[in-house]
Amino acid sequence: MVRLIFALLPLFLSEAALSQKKDTADRTGFNVTGIPVLNFNSDEGFGYGARVSFYSYARGGYNPYFYLIDTQISFTTGGKKEVFVFFDSPFxxxxxxxxTGEIRYQDNNLTPFYGLGHESTFIEALTKEEDASFINEDYYRFGRTRITAWLDYQRNLGSFRALAGLGMNHTDVSTLDGTTALQDDNLVSGKEGGFTNYLKFGLVYDTRDFEPAPNRGDWIDLLFEWSNKAIASDYNYRRLTLTQRHYFPLTDNLVLAQRLAFVQSWGDIPFYETAFIASTFRIEEGVGGAKSARGLLKNRYLGAVETFGNLELRWRLTDFRMAGQNLFLALSTFYDFGGAWNNLDDFSLDTLHGGQGGGVHVGWDENFIISIDAAKGEDVGLALYIGIGYLF
Structure with missing residues (x-):
């Protein structure tokens, strides 16, 4: 694994040279960075594309920047195509x-779906042509084309930040050839796709000492989303998302990082929306996979009630220089878990599912980090995840 991560260094060196310093208040003007996109995870295969970031520092005095415009186009060997433009300005x-806002187009003709609730099943033999119980190689897949646009506004209120936002999502759902789990499920809502527009309100508490790789502090989000036909949504539902993160330094180079998330939805929420976890920055998919619970299949456990958590020990092994850059090498070990239920009455700790593993991380100038994580779980022999940054 260590050899692999160092083999990737040249691909990211241009970004490292231009990445944001820990203190950018003395910078002025405008900066543009462009890098190839290269990543891998066991759920989507190899990812490749290009990313261009535009940083404005205006007349100076702004940390980390006056505004950021982040653009990316990418593809994966697992059938996913994605284009997005992301904007963020603290000033x-x-x-x-x-x-903060984003416009994103995503087309994934192999989106996973295993059913809803804690009784959803994954029987690998159903996807193996050589097995007597074979149904369809893509039995646990469906097609999803999605356009999203959202905008959030945050205002400081003492130690907290209040958030108000709005979003528009349009999703096209298509079933694949042959029999699939989605076709077999007659109870799920949302097979016809449509609009899921929403208003969002929240409260944020953030005391992290350094966002890309915190050593101490807390980061807590409480978010409420309201989707209704009154705002041109095709569905009426409400969703509450609470995400708590804590970073505790055990020694100068050893940090215990912990995250716990809880999601509850009410009303007619379409099945595909249960895969997206509300956030104050980037919106990711879970429960299960590279962005929520490693060692579990992507989107393996979805429902009206969801939870997932991570406990990770991060050890900063050494600092060194290469090609004129300041770098560090870190190791980690972690345990992730997650679960989903159709209602709160079904919730039980006995129906949680876990994965465990470890990672290697190389960072430039503190805030640009390449991570390689490997995890083993109940449905996954060994899953590999290569990407940018720590999981949380």
């Missing part, structure tokens, strides 16, 4: 006011 509307 455009004045100090203490943050504006």
């Amino acid at each position: 455009l509307l004045g100090e203490g006011n943050r504006l």
Whole structure:
């Protein structure tokens, strides 16, 4: 694994040279960085594409930047195509006011679906042509084309930040040839796709000492989403998401990082929306997979009630220089878990599912980090995840 991560260094060196320093308040003007996108995870295969980031520092005095525009186009060997433009500015509307938004197009003709609730099953033999119980190689897959646009506004309120936002999602759902789990499930809502527009309100508490790789502090989000036909949504539902993260330094180079998330939905939420976890920055998919619970299949456990958590020990092994850059090498070990239920009455710790593993991380100038994590879980022999940054 160590050899693999160092083999990737040249691909990211241009980004490392231009990545944001821990203190950028003395920078002025405009900066553009462009890098190839290269990643891998066991759920989607190899990813490749290009990413261009535009940083404005204006007249100086802004940390980490006056605004950021992040653009990317990428493809994976697992059938996913994605284009997005992401915007973030902590100062455009004045100090203490943050504006964040994104426009994204995603087409994935092999999106996973295993059913809803804790009784959903994964029987690998159903996808193996050589097995007597074979049904379809893509039995646990469906097609999903999705366009999203959202905008969040945050304002400082003492030690907290208040958040208000709105979003528009349109999703096309298509079933694949042959019999699939989605076709066999007559109870799920949302097979016809449509709009899921929403209003979002929240409260944020953030005391992290350094966002990309915190050594101490807390980061807690409480978010409420309201989707209704009154705002041109095709569905009426409400969703509450609570995510708690804590970073505790055991020694100068050893950090215990912990995350716990809980999601509850009410109303007519379409099945595909249960895969997306609300956030104050990037919106990712779970429960299970590279962004939520490693060692579990992507989107393996979905439902009206979801939870997942991570306990990770991060050891900063050494600091060194290469090609004129300041780098560090870190190791980690972790345990992730997750579960989903159709209602809160079904919740039980006995129906949680876990994965465990370890990782190697190389960082440049503190905040640009390449991570390789490997995990083993109940449905996964050994899963590999290569990407940018720590999981949380």
